[in-house]
Amino acid sequence: MEHNPKLRTVNVTRYITPLREGGSLPALADADDDFKYVLKFRGAGHGTKALIAELIGGEIARLLGLPVPELVFANLDEAFGRTEADEEIQDLLQASKGLNLALHYLQGAINFDPVVTTVDARLASQIVWLDAFITNVDRTFRNTNMLMWHKELWLIDHGASLYFHHSFTDPEGHAKSPFALIKDHVLLPQASELEQVDADFKALLTEQKIRSVVNLLPDTWLQWEGLEQSPDEVREVYVTFLVTRLNNSQTFVNQAQNARQALI
Known part of the structure; x- marks a missing residue:
């Protein structure tokens, strides 16, 4: 589809x-x-x-x-x-x-508090997998970047993800690397279903779907100072990073599982 x-x-x-x-x-x-x-x-x-x-x-x-x-x-x-x-x-x-x-704007939402709300293993594993995939450094106990709204958990603020693009060199090398900062993830202790989620999400997330998301980026966001690539070439770098990372997901899944074992 x-x-x-x-x-x-x-x-x-x-x-x-x-x-x-x-x-x-x-x-x-x-x-x-x-x-x-x-x-x-x-x-x-x-x-x-x-x-x-x-x-x-x-x-x-x-x-x-x-x-x-x-x-x-x-x-x-x-x-x-x-x-x-x-x-x-x-x-x-x-x-x-x-x-x-x-x-x-989610009117009336409150910040997620891990002491008050327990997230089930499946959802916790899905969120940990997502954040390891997009290298999101910012879903910690200090700053959960999740809200409770109408008794449901909502994810906000992914602006600190994809940090490879601050240097924008060697996207494939970055894509194949584990994600050590996952050890600080607020939901890691509950994320006991990472293997199953990895299989499910890899079946769901095709290159065509990744490309469809990256293609949403407007040209005016892709014209950085000192950059020689065209907007289309920049989009291609993001697609390469994400597809390569998806194909090497076992690297970041193993890292997350090892970090979780050290915690529990």
Whole structure:
């Protein structure tokens, strides 16, 4: 079955408030479809690479059947934010005109707390597998990047994934390497079904599906300073990384299992 994911595009109509301190300064914002969004800015710390990781990580999670808020392209008009009183925020808005990325805001959601909520072995294994696959360094006890909403667990914030792209050299070498930081994953103690999940997810995640997600990346996000490759060539690097990593999944699965054995 063909898989052609599409992202809607909304126009940001109102900047409401910054969401937390930190490098990326995401914000709560209104859009012209009357929904609220968590807005991630292309003008923030890691630029469009954080948006690329967010989009690829989020849409692969969705492909695998994991609960992720809807992602949309969020257009910031040139005039937007000129009336913003805070100078740092005004600079961020000015540096972010054009296409940004936003997640549907889950009104009333609370941060996942592993002490309060136990995640079953299957779901825990699926999330650990995903994060080892996309090299997501940011789902730890300190910062779980999961929300409880209507008694369901939701995954947010994949912007720290795919960290190979900060150097953008030797994607195949990076793809074949284990993921040592999985030892800090908040759900690792419960992830006892990694072998079964690996088999299921490898059957589900084809090269064509990976390509369909990577093809969502807009050209304007792929024109980095000092980069000689065209946007299509950059997309090909991401596809190569992900397909190679999938074909060598046993490497990161073994690493996760060994790290789990050391914990329990």
